[in-house]
Amino acid sequence: MSDEQKSSGLPMASKWDPEKIREEEQFLQDLNAKPFGQKIKGYFKLTGPAWMQSAMTLGAGSAAASVVAGAFFGYQLLWVQPIAMFLGIFMMAALSNITLTKGERGYEVVKRELHPSIAFFWALATVVSTVIWHFGQYALLGGAFWDIANVAGIENAGDSKTIETVVRFAGGFLILGINIALTWNYGGKSKGIKIYEGFLSWTIRAVMAAFLIVVVVQAVKMEVDWGGVFKGFFAFSVPGEGSITTILGAIGAAVGINMTFLYPYSILAKGWGKHHKGLARFDLVMSLFVPYIILTSLIIIGMASTVHGNLGEGVTQANFKPIDAAQALASVLGSGVGRIVFDLGFAGMACGAISAHMVCCGFTVCEMFGLEYTTKRYRMFTLVPAIGILGVMIQSPIWLPVIASALAFTMLPIAYVSFFILNNKRSYLGDAVGKGWKRIAVNTVLLIAVILSLIGAGIKIKGGVIDKIAAMTNREAAK
16 A cells, blocks of 8 residues: 555555455455345444444534433433434435545545535534533543442542542543543554453443343333334424424434544545445445444333333433443343443443544644644644543533534534535545435435434524523623
8 A cells, every 4th residue: 555545545545555455345346246145244344434333423412412311301212313323324325435436535525526615614623512422422431430430439438529529530531641642552463452342342342232221121010101102213203392402412422524624534444446335325324324223223112111100209311320221231131230331331331432532633633734744743643632630520420422413413403504505516436426216315315314414404503502591691681
């Protein structure tokens, strides 16, 4: 692989060699002539880039939005996550079509084909949203570590407030240190990194398995309202007060603007080209869409069948804590074990997102300022979102990621509008823009995604900015 090719993707691109890529392309061409079953089996061997997107999206935002949705609205919001990810997958597929057709860096394409200011704001929004999400990830981590300490009885020892601060920050700095080591040596073969990544994957699997057990046990006990589950997926209801923020948070957590920036570089890092388009779409479905829908649905159903309707007096979305959410697992695994599995599982999800966020910032800042990539710069810029560690002291850790995702959602239209235009720009993509009914169908879905992102951003800006400014103005006028 040439130096130019190596610089087109993420730092770990250098481990791919031209001969391997040529063999892979020939394998894919041969695969296209085989029956559907053999083609799918062959695709499974080559999936990859979308797993990094899974690490980003299966973090505090998605987990917290699912927990809040199930605990406070029962089965009614089951439709949100599938719809959000379905639209996101189509937009990511459009992005893969753009990237794989020309093999160019995403930032340079947007800068040249649309406008330099659009590219800059895309990158800036990526960094800003990543910092916002980092506070949410560390808030969930701080709450998880403190809840584990409570299970161990530490809260009853001495000055509990001081001890809580120490526990939360100690846990936060531990995770930050581990993630620095991980992201600074990305693509390396360190045994410690493999152990850490193994821990993340198994904790996520553990919480998925735990909620699966909850759903199965509740189903055996006839406690799952399957009619409500069906209606939750297809009724598209908006329950009322508080649900809008939860819905926007869920949509914002499904596919964030930083994912749209990271994804094309992940593809280039694998050395993928135009022969990988079918594989890229399959990868998005099997490595991102399927695990996301399974996990978020299990969490919502598990929370709806156990916690919903059984929240303690005075518990609201604003003060909802891990100990409240862990009731779902406690009812099956026991109080102490259930809380620990819940806390470790969600901490693992947050850690995976933190790692991916740091990698994203490491090269995004270089791109937006036109800096030549160097290891020193990459390592320095991975620390940009580290200010989020202050989030460990947030006292309502589950609600913060939902709010953070809703805020970050306001920036998503920048990416969605850009990709829609580029994917239909024949002067750039040529015949890759598609034709006939398939192009019409794809563009219809993409347009729906664009419109919903604009509406969602408008709702959040109106409620979070315009209405608050108007309220302040009215208060000043009344004095």
